[in-house]
Amino acid sequence: MGDANSATAEIEPDSADERLRRWRLVLGGESGGEGTGRALGGADAGMDAALGALYGGDGKSGDMSRTGGLGASAPGVARWLGDIRTYFPASVVQVMQRDAIDRLGLAALLLEPEMLEAVEADVHLVGTLLSLNKAMPETTRSTARAVVRKVVEDLEKRLATRTRATLTGALDRSARVNRPRHHDIDWNRTIRANLKHYVPEYRTVVPERLIGYGRAAQAVKKEVILCIDQSGSMASSVVYASVFGAVLASMRSLATRLVVFDTAVVDLTEELADPVDVLFGTQLGGGTDINRALAYCQSRVTRPADTIVVLISDLYEGGIRNEMLARVAAMKASGVQFVTLLALSDEGAPAYDHEHAAALAALGAPAFACTPDLFPEVMAAAMEKRPLPVPETAA
Template sequence: MTSSDDVRQAPGGTAGASPEEIEPIGAEQRWRLVLGLDAQGRRTPLSRQQAGMDQALRTLYDEEARSALQGRRARGGLGESSPRVARWLGDIRTYFPTRVVQVMQVDALERFGLTSMLLEPEVLEMVEPDIHLAATLASLSQAVPEQSKATARAVVAKVARQVEERLADNLQQAVRGALDRATRTSRPALADINWGRTITANLKNYVPELGTVIPERIIGYGRRHRGIQREFTICLDQSGSMATSVVYASILAAVMSTIRSLRTTLVAYDTAVIDLTPLLTDPVDVIFGTQLGGGTDTTPALEYCQQTITRPADSVLILISDLYDAHPERMLERLAQVEASGTQVVVLLALSDDGAPFYNHDVAKRLAQMGIPAFGCTPDAFPELLAAAVQGDDLAHWADKQAAHAN
């Protein structure tokens, strides 16, 4: 098993916002943030960033706001409030420096009831772990007390096993079948003829009188299994809003890494870049290797991913992001360069059970104009997506068919 110390990381990565990213706060605003409410009915003006800081502080330290965040607690855990807790954990990493984030995370463990939950010996019997709870625990991994870390990993491991049991067989069968079909042969059996490619290759031989094409060249699917046939690079936005996507992507990438015909690379990023590929032997290590929350700068991650791709023509880059980026123009320019190199590019706006992403519509529209498909995907549809990518199908058309089927 590879430890998290083996993960390659760009220098200077931190868990929270850097001092230069936090705007100066005046004395009046500072007291407003400390006290929580304006004294004597005055309304102290707050900037947009300061208002976000105020909301994050109120969520943790104001009883009424915290109750609203948690909602109705499930027996032994956070239940349906987990996604909101995960988003809050992302917010504090955006608004506060590392040392403050660490203090708030420790307080959150106690105030959200996670410390007592993790310290109970029968926690696994009491809690029904789900993907949101796994994301929350991963977000709080640096703040979990030493005596509770084994329990936290056990909870996440249980979620990972559930997802693998549900998806692993379908993913492996879909990808291996697609690799079989993607290898062309010029003398296929009737059942192995690739009719779409055969017709396209012989359009010059169309005979109007017969209303058909006379094929000179028949293209089929082969059955080769030698060496690496495709490279998949997953570039994973680990901002707070992507918590569920991060957990699912980590588990699915671990499954992909077991398919010998694939070369799978997993790179996560916020404002720093971390290569999680060495941890793919254990999805729990991958999940705890992420640092959910913080800012988002996609371009350095794309640049790193491009350097890891050895055969662009046989490669697929999957960017999993809500596209809320600090430098969207740079990101779009880099994606265009990756695609121009011959690599197939697809953007997943979310990898979640509902498949209904919250994302930057303007940037997604720009991607569509560039011919790069961008859509939300459920984990159950992910194997079919990979198969379509292996076969070189039109992924935008594939996504449209999925949406029509869901409706």
């Protein structure tokens, strides 16, 4: 017992001190730490200064009670970016960078090459750069493309292999044949098609017609049209959709078209070989005319039964609502598989037009937010014409 008490006595002061340290970093303040009485030194002081520059005071540059803020100085911000990369892991750095852009209005500083070289690149930073694309000077453009390319390549490594494998399997299964080899028989569909041939005395079905899975080489080429809303709120979705568009375009068994829109419609299919070119061909912001975009997509459908249209939009329609819904209904009636994604990102469901989402759901096109990891499964279900893996919270 004596040894146990001694061990507890040795641990508790350290544990209490660690708790005070953490509270001091959370609360900030002067050396007293908002009543904690805990002073900071060394790396802790540097961490506290980096946090205070962003989150201290009222969040406006130049008025930070903890450290005086970042101000609008590019050298000061560059030093701060270096500090947070020293003190925090990459995932935290990315969050702090996003907060700095939002809270301190630092987006304009990203137009400077030195700043871009200092930041930790992620999907949200790419979205910010794309929104600044038209204002970007030539001296910054090459650096910005390098930042965007790094993020795109990382996403492709994460998503491409699984996407190709999932969709190749779906294409194999969607090519049904009536004289299958034994290991290619689709027993569920075969039994359903032959229920009238049930033999009671043997208590089994004697099939007259076998239905089997075909191979991808035998399948009719599927057509995929990605129709992407490029309003400012859809930045992350545009990035992910561009990467997926390039992956789908690399599959010989698919014919992929990529269309982006605001109040105008731009077909970026010719750029699909390089998703970085696709991204720099977008123009985030502006209004939204979904009806006009769907009219263009509808005009490009040549084989409805083998076509999947994926609308990625928050559904805030600035065009003609009834025509938009009529186009969706007409495409579905012709045999098109129509998928509506409110977002294609890791953030979950964004703000969206609930009335339009409910109207699409009534047409058999449920609208839901989709993570990048779920997207291959959604596309596979659409290719096989089976129910989509719709989250319970979907419209």
